[in-house]
Amino acid sequence: MTVTNGKEELEAQFTQWREYVRRRPELQSSDADELEDHLRDSVDELVALGLKPDEAFLIAVKRMGGLDELSREFAREHSERLWKQLVFTGDPADSVKKIRSRQDLIAMLICAAGAAVSIKVPGLFGLRFEDSDTFYATNFSLFTLPWLAAFLAWRRQAGARLCAVLVALFALGAAGANIYPLDEDSQSVNLVGTHLPIALWLVVGLAYVSDELRSSRRRMDFIRFSGEWFVYLVLIALGGGVLTVFLTGTFKAIGLDSGEFISEWLLPCGAMAAIVVAGWLVEAKQGVIENIAPVLTRLFTPLFAVVLLAFLVAIGVNGRGIDINRETLMMFDLLLAVVLGLLLYSISARDPLAPRGTFDVLQLVLVVSALVIDALVLLMMAGRIAEYGGTPNKMAALGENIVLLVNLAWSAWLLLRFVRRRGGFPAIERWQTSYLAVYAVWMWAVVLILPPVFGYQ
CATH class of the missing domain: 1.20.58 (Methane Monooxygenase Hydroxylase; Chain G, domain 1)
Incomplete structure (x- = not known):
C-alpha cells in the first residue's frame, strides 16, 4: 500500500512539473516530452540506488537545472523557432493553443478596428482635428484605452463586477475630460491631457490583473507588460513612419498628394489601433522577446x-x-x-x-x-x-x-x-506594486479636483 501511494505521489509530481514546463511558450510539446523522459530516467536511477521516490524526484529536478537555462539551451539548438514565434502565435502541434491564439487574434482585430473607428466618430458631429484641439487633447486616450482594456478583460475572462468597474472608471474619465468648461489656453487642459492617460492606463491595469488585484506578482506582471508594450509601440511607430515616407514619395511620383489621407486617416486611425496591437503582441509573445x-x-x-x-x-x-x-x-x-x-x-x-x-x-x-x-x-x-x-x-x-x-x-x-x-528583495517589489494605487489616486485628483479648485484656469 505504501509503495502504491509513493508511485501515485510521484506521478502527481510529474504531472505538476509537466504542466509547469508546458506553460513555457518557447518549449514545444515534443521538448516537454523529451525533458520528462530524461527526468524519469534520472529518477529511476536514483531510486535504484536506494533513495525514496520523492527525494529522487527533487534531486533529479535540481540536476536538470532551471527552466530558464533549459529554455535558452533549446532556443540555441532550435534557433529557427524564435523567428517563427515572432510572427506566429501558439504551438502548431497543440491544437488548443492554436485555437486560443486564433481567438486572441480575432479579438484583437475587432478591438483595434474599434479604436481606429472611434477616433473618427467625433468628426461625424463636426469635431475635426484642426478645429477642436482642446477636445482631442483631453479625449485621445478615451478612444483607444477602453478597447485595450476590453481585449485584456476578454482574454482574462474577467467577471461581470470587474467589467462594471472598468466601464464606470472610463465613464468617469470621459466626464472629467468633457464636463468641465476648459478654455483652449487654460492650464487645466494640459493637466487633463497629460494626467488622464496615465489614470486610464492604470485602469487598463485592472483589466490586466483581473481578479488577482491583491497579488503583488500580478501587479508586477502589469509593470512588465507596460514596459514591453511601450517598446512594441515605439517599434510600430518607427515602422509606421517608414510606411508614411514611402507612401508620400510613391504617390508624389505619380502626381498625387497623399497628405490629407495621411493626416486625416492613416496617422490618427493607425495610432489608435497600434496601441491595441502592441498590447496583443506583448500577450502573444511572452517568453520570446519579453525581456x-x-x-x-x-x-x-x-x-x-x-x-x-x-x-x-x-x-x-x-x-x-x-x-x-x-x-x-x-x-x-x-x-x-x-x-x-x-x-x-x-x-x-x-x-x-x-x-x-x-x-x-x-x-x-x-x-x-x-x-x-x-x-x-x-x-x-x-x-x-x-x-x-x-x-x-x-x-x-x-x-x-x-x-x-x-x-x-x-x-x-x-x-x-x-x-x-x-x-x-521581495519587500522592494511589494512596495513598488502597492504604490501603484497612490499614483492612481493622484492622477485622478489632478483630472477631477484641481481644475474646479483653480476655477478652470
Whole structure:
C-alpha cells in the first residue's frame, strides 16, 4: 500500500512539473516530452540506488537545472523557432493553443478596428482635428484605452463586477475630460491631457490583473507588460513612419498628394489601433522577446546614475540653486519618472533569490541621487509658490514630486537594507506594486479636483 501511494505521489509530481514546463511558450510539446523522459530516467536511477521516490524526484529536478537555462539551451539548438514565434502565435502541434491564439487574434482585430473607428466618430458631429484641439487633447486616450482594456478583460475572462468597474472608471474619465468648461489656453487642459492617460492606463491595469488585484506578482506582471508594450509601440511607430515616407514619395511620383489621407486617416486611425496591437503582441509573445525593457534598463541605469551624480557635484561646485520654471519642472519630472521606470523594470527582471551584486549598489546610487534632486526641486518649488502663489501647473507638479519623493525615499531605505543584507528583495517589489494605487489616486485628483479648485484656469 505504501509503495502504491509513493508511485501515485510521484506521478502527481510529474504531472505538476509537466504542466509547469508546458506553460513555457518557447518549449514545444515534443521538448516537454523529451525533458520528462530524461527526468524519469534520472529518477529511476536514483531510486535504484536506494533513495525514496520523492527525494529522487527533487534531486533529479535540481540536476536538470532551471527552466530558464533549459529554455535558452533549446532556443540555441532550435534557433529557427524564435523567428517563427515572432510572427506566429501558439504551438502548431497543440491544437488548443492554436485555437486560443486564433481567438486572441480575432479579438484583437475587432478591438483595434474599434479604436481606429472611434477616433473618427467625433468628426461625424463636426469635431475635426484642426478645429477642436482642446477636445482631442483631453479625449485621445478615451478612444483607444477602453478597447485595450476590453481585449485584456476578454482574454482574462474577467467577471461581470470587474467589467462594471472598468466601464464606470472610463465613464468617469470621459466626464472629467468633457464636463468641465476648459478654455483652449487654460492650464487645466494640459493637466487633463497629460494626467488622464496615465489614470486610464492604470485602469487598463485592472483589466490586466483581473481578479488577482491583491497579488503583488500580478501587479508586477502589469509593470512588465507596460514596459514591453511601450517598446512594441515605439517599434510600430518607427515602422509606421517608414510606411508614411514611402507612401508620400510613391504617390508624389505619380502626381498625387497623399497628405490629407495621411493626416486625416492613416496617422490618427493607425495610432489608435497600434496601441491595441502592441498590447496583443506583448500577450502573444511572452517568453520570446519579453525581456527587452529590462535589458535596456541594465544598459541605462549606470549611465543615469553617473549623470545624476555629475549634476549634484556641479550644483555643489557652482553653489547655484535650480532655476525653477515650467520647462525645468517638466524636465525634472520626466527625469524622475525615468529613474522610477529604471528601478521598476530592473526589479521586474531580477531573480528575487539572486545574491546582492554591483548592479544593486548602482540602483541604490541612482535612487539616492534622484531623491536628493527631488528634494532640491521641491524646496525651490515651495519657495516660488510661497512668493508668487499657486497655479494648477505648479500644484500638480508639487504633488507629483511629493508622491515621487515618498516612493524614492522608502525605496532607497529598502535598497540600503537589501545591500547591507538587513532585508529581503521581495519587500522592494511589494512596495513598488502597492504604490501603484497612490499614483492612481493622484492622477485622478489632478483630472477631477484641481481644475474646479483653480476655477478652470
